[in-house]
Amino acid sequence: MLEARPRRQHPGPVWRLFSSAGFRFAALFAAVFLLAALAFGGVLWWGTAGALERQTDAAIRADAHALTERWRDDGSGSVAEAIEERLAVDAEGQTLYLLQDASGARLAGNLAELPQRDGNSAWQSVTLNHEDGPPGDGRLLLVELPDGGRLAVGREVGEKQQLRDLLTEGLAWATGAALVCAVIGAWLMRRALERRLAAASGTAVLIAGGDLSPRVPLSPHDDEFDRLGASMNTMLDRIAQLMDGVRGVSDAIAHDLRHPIARARNGLEEALLDEHDDPAALRGAIERGIADLDNVTRVFQAVLRIAEVEHGARRAAFAPLDLALLLADAAELYGASAEAHGQVLETEWPDTLPLLGDRDLLLQVLANLLDNAVKFSPPGATIRIAAVLNGGSVLVRVADQGPGLSVPDRARVGERFFRADAARTTPGSGLGLSLVRAVVQMHGGTLWFADAGGPPERPGLAVLFRLPAAAEPAAAEA
Amino acid sequence: MLPPGMLLLLLLAGSAAAQEVRVLSPTRMDCISLADRLARHPRGRVEPALSLGLEGQALCQAEHFRAGATRLRRALRAAREEPVPGLARP
Numbered sequence: 001m002l003e004a005r006p007r008r009q010h011p012g013p014v015w016r017l018f019s020s021a022g023f024r025f026a027a028l029f030a031a032v033f034l035l036a037a038l039a040f041g042g043v044l045w046w047g048t049a050g051a052l053e054r055q056t057d058a059a060i061r062a063d064a065h066a067l068t069e070r071w072r073d074d075g076s077g078s079v080a081e082a083i084e085e086r087l088a089v090d091a092e093g094q095t096l097y098l099l100q101d102a103s104g105a106r107l108a109g110n111l112a113e114l115p116q117r118d119g120n121s122a123w124q125s126v127t128l129n130h131e132d133g134p135p136g137d138g139r140l141l142l143v144e145l146p147d148g149g150r151l152a153v154g155r156e157v158g159e160k161q162q163l164r165d166l167l168t169e170g171l172a173w174a175t176g177a178a179l180v181c182a183v184i185g186a187w188l189m190r191r192a193l194e195r196r197l198a199a200a201s202g203t204a205v206l207i208a209g210g211d212l213s214p215r216v217p218l219s220p221h222d223d224e225f226d227r228l229g230a231s232m233n234t235m236l237d238r239i240a241q242l243m244d245g246v247r248g249v250s251d252a253i254a255h256d257l258r259h260p261i262a263r264a265r266n267g268l269e270e271a272l273l274d275e276h277d278d279p280a281a282l283r284g285a286i287e288r289g290i291a292d293l294d295n296v297t298r299v300f301q302a303v304l305r306i307a308e309v310e311h312g313a314r315r316a317a318f319a320p321l322d323l324a325l326l327l328a329d330a331a332e333l334y335g336a337s338a339e340a341h342g343q344v345l346e347t348e349w350p351d352t353l354p355l356l357g358d359r360d361l362l363l364q365v366l367a368n369l370l371d372n373a374v375k376f377s378p379p380g381a382t383i384r385i386a387a388v389l390n391g392g393s394v395l396v397r398v399a400d401q402g403p404g405l406s407v408p409d410r411a412r413v414g415e416r417f418f419r420a421d422a423a424r425t426t427p428g429s430g431l432g433l434s435l436v437r438a439v440v441q442m443h444g445g446t447l448w449f450a451d452a453g454g455p456p457e458r459p460g461l462a463v464l465f466r467l468p469a470a471a472e473p474a475a476a477e478a
Numbered sequence: 479m480l481p482p483g484m485l486l487l488l489l490l491a492g493s494a495a496a497q498e499v500r501v502l503s504p505t506r507m508d509c510i511s512l513a514d515r516l517a518r519h520p521r522g523r524v525e526p527a528l529s530l531g532l533e534g535q536a537l538c539q540a541e542h543f544r545a546g547a548t549r550l551r552r553a554l555r556a557a558r559e560e561p562v563p564g565l566a567r568p
Contacts, residue, residue, distance in 0.1 A: 084511070087551075088511075088512055088515055088550075088551060088554050089551055089554050089555045089558060090551060091548055091551040091552040091555055093548070096501070110501055110502050111499055111500070111501060111502065112499070112500035112501070112502055113499065113500065114499075115497040115498075115499050116497060118497075124496075124497065125496045126496050126497050126498065126499045127496045127497070127498045127499070128498075128499055128500075128501050129498050129499065129500045129501065130501050130503065131500065131501065131502065131503040132503045132544055133544075135498075137496070138499065140499070
């Protein structure tokens with residue numbers, strides 16, 4: 001069983017801000033936005049500054065490889081000559097070389113000394129101190145030669161470094177702008193969420209205050225919030241309908257039971273105050289009082305039975321049955337009643353109508369429908385009860401020649417204690433068709449009403465219901 | 479004033495305390511060596527290498543070794559880039 005979790009109240013606006021769903025959505029949005037911006041910046045960096053660095057490193061590596069191969073082939077002198085040749089055509093002064101022998105003496109190149117080796121890495125990023133110019137940045141590859149000598153090959157990367165710094169600054173500004181955009185976007189998103197939810201929460205507050213009439217205003221966007229609002233409105237309509245039903249049932253019970261109880265009380269009081277002390281009159285008054293109280297009891301039993309059926313409590317008692325036999329029993333019972341009212345009961349159904357259901361409740365349904373038909377049809381009228389097996393369902397139709405039922409009344413006829421205006425003068429509690437509807441729905445069927453085909457001033461009423469048939473014909477019913 | 483995000487990126491991107499290395503400036507000997515190379519080149523006396531070479535030597539004689547060496551290097555590069563008539567380019 002679900003238990004309502006107690007709602008914790010936390011003081012302070014900061015906690016309320018962090019506990020707000022709008023804030024969390026907005027924070028998620030900002031985080032995703034920033035991640036996307038960082039990913040974009042990373043890719044941009046890799047494709048520009050990173051590419052320049054990789055290009056420089058590749059050129060240095062190729063140059064160093066060529067000089068090392070030359071050292072293996074022709075020795076240090078050849079490498080020194082190659083370095084001088086390379087420096088001789090480097091008008092821009094971008095290349096850096098140094099060749100040292102095993103003792104550390106400089107053999108060739110334009111560097112005064114080698115940097116200290118930084119760990120195991122052969123690559124060094126160095127600051128270049130020009131004797132007659134401003135300092136710059138350089139990238140060096142240090143190679144240990146087999147004879148103990150050392151070779152350094154490198155490039156000036158000052159201009160590339162400037163470009164990298166410019167790019168870094170641009171990316172940093174872009175990240176700052178992205179951060180500002182993320183914060184503004186998150187704030188806008190939070191405000192939009194709050195504004196869209198304000199209508200629903202305002203309506204909920206009004207409903208909680210006891211007024212069931214407000215509804216969530218819907219926008220023309222037909223978005224998720226409108227669908228939520230529409231669902232809330234449907235729920236509120238249903239709750240209001242149920243509340244009206246409960247109120248109507250309470251009023252009807254008070255109204256319908258007040259008369260028989262008052263009548264019984266008055267009859268018993270008159271008998272008590274009767275001066276003649278006639279035992280027969282006293283007995284008659286008591287019997288009438290008992291009859292009135294029996295009617296009251298019947299109304300309560302009917303209400304309780306409808307509730308029982310609506311809750312599906314009797315579904316466990318479902319068993320295979322033949323509706324044709326129930327129709328025959330009901331027709332036999334009410335055929336005599338119709339004959340007594342000068343009416344004719346016509347019947348038509350096949351030999352067998354297999355169903356899975358509650359025999360007593362279905363017989364009660366047929367009895368209620370035939371009782372209504374006899375009650376509302378004039379003498380000389382014809383009442384027809386028919387049933388057919390149609391595909392996977394059984395269709396039953398009970399038609400009379402009474403005053404019929406207006407279309408608006410047909411929608412309300414399943415409500416407890418509802419009685420159409422034309423039936424006000426006819427005895428009844430307004431519970432018969434409520435029970436019929438509840439039983440049909442419990443059996444998975446549908447109930448509806450139609451004109452029986454009579455003249456406009458007396459069209460008659462046809463009550464139809466369809467129940468799902470059993471897979472196989474029921475065995476012979478006891 | 480740089481925003482905090484930019485400073486962070488700069489810190490991440492920058493290298494940590496690079497070592498300093500001294501770069502030697504061209505000397506009179508470098509000028510002589512470069513002029514000798516230009517003179518030995520088959521296209522060393524063909525324009526524009528000739529003018530650049532003379533210019534470089536003049537600067538070196540005026541003890542502007544860096545500028546002179548730069549001119550001589552340009553002359554050498556120009557000489558290398560101009561194909562020698564009758565010779566296939568290496």
